[in-house]
Amino acid sequence: MNTLQRVAIITGASQGIGAALVTAYRELGxxxxxxxxxxxxxxxxxxxxxxxxxxxxxxxxxIVDAALARFGRIDTLVNNAGVFVAKPFTAYTDADYDFVAGVNLRGFFEVSRSAVAAMLSRDGGGHVVNISTSLVEHASSQSPSALASLTKGGIDAVTRALAIEYAAHGIRVNTVALGVISTPMHPPETHEALAKLHPLGRMGEIDDVVQAIVYLEDAAFVTGEILHVDGGQSAGH
Structure with missing residues (x-):
């Protein structure tokens, strides 16, 4: 084990954006x-x-204990795990709420609390990156998704809160707010309609998200930022 090697935890890492982030962080060393x-x-x-x-x-x-046992430190956490259930508000069930809040909020809290504690246990600071949605700021009648706004809105708010709370410790906290990204969760027949939701006229690609997170990783003077990767969706339509 090289105790000087930086270490990243990536949640939701088995496919899509998460799997691509594993490759990207390995390429960063x-x-x-x-x-x-x-x-x-x-x-x-x-x-x-x-x-x-x-x-x-x-x-x-x-997860954090396993990281420390294997690699001895934690430098970055990417809270990529998340779920999205689009329904009219009154159609949501208790099970929907428990599912969405469980992953999006409890999941963030679970891993971040332990990871930040590990970052505080040594000098050198750290970085937490969260994934949110531009629907928090730019609701769409074409995509009713109040539970996404409820939970990811909390992520946007806590990003700013933790960025300030831990700035003096050298721990940065940022969020990437996404438009619709082309992943296997979107069937090909929906792509044309989804592309029209973005002023740039296309869906986002996984590489667009990875590049934004890699930028934030290297941007040592950026914290408390909600970086929109949404084809202009949050600016207007």
Whole structure:
């Protein structure tokens, strides 16, 4: 183990944006702790995989403990795990609320609390990056999704709160607020309509998100930022 090697935890890392972030952080020279409910083992000695549901109390501490046991430190946490359920507000069920709040809020709280504590335990600071949605600031009648706004709005707010709380400790906290990203969750037949939701006239790509997070990783003077990667959606339409 190289105790000088930087270490990143990435949640929701088994597919899509999360899997791409594992590759990107390895290319930056980081060791990576990749976690999701269904992630398999990695053949890369610089990648530790940890199965777990971040909505379950205790999972965050277990992930962080595994990271410290294997790599000895935590420099970055990317809270990529998240869920999106689009329904009219009155159609949401109690199960929908528990599911969305569990992953988006409890999941953030679980892993971030333990990761920030680990960052505070040594000199050198750290970085927390969250994933949100531009719907928090730019609601759309074409995509009713109040639970996304309720939970991810909390993420936007806590980003600013923690950025200020821990600035003196050298810990930065930022968020990337997304438009609609082309991932397997969107069937191909929906792409044309989804592209029209963005002034740039296309859906976002996974690489667009990865590039934004890599920028924030290197942007040592940026904290408390909500960086929109949404094709202009949050600016107007």
């Amino acid at each position: 980081y060791a990576v702790v990749a976690t999701s409910r269904s992630i398999g083992k990695s053949s890369d000695p610089g990648v530790l995989t940890v199965q777990g549901d971040v909505a379950v109390p205790g999972t965050g501490a277990r």
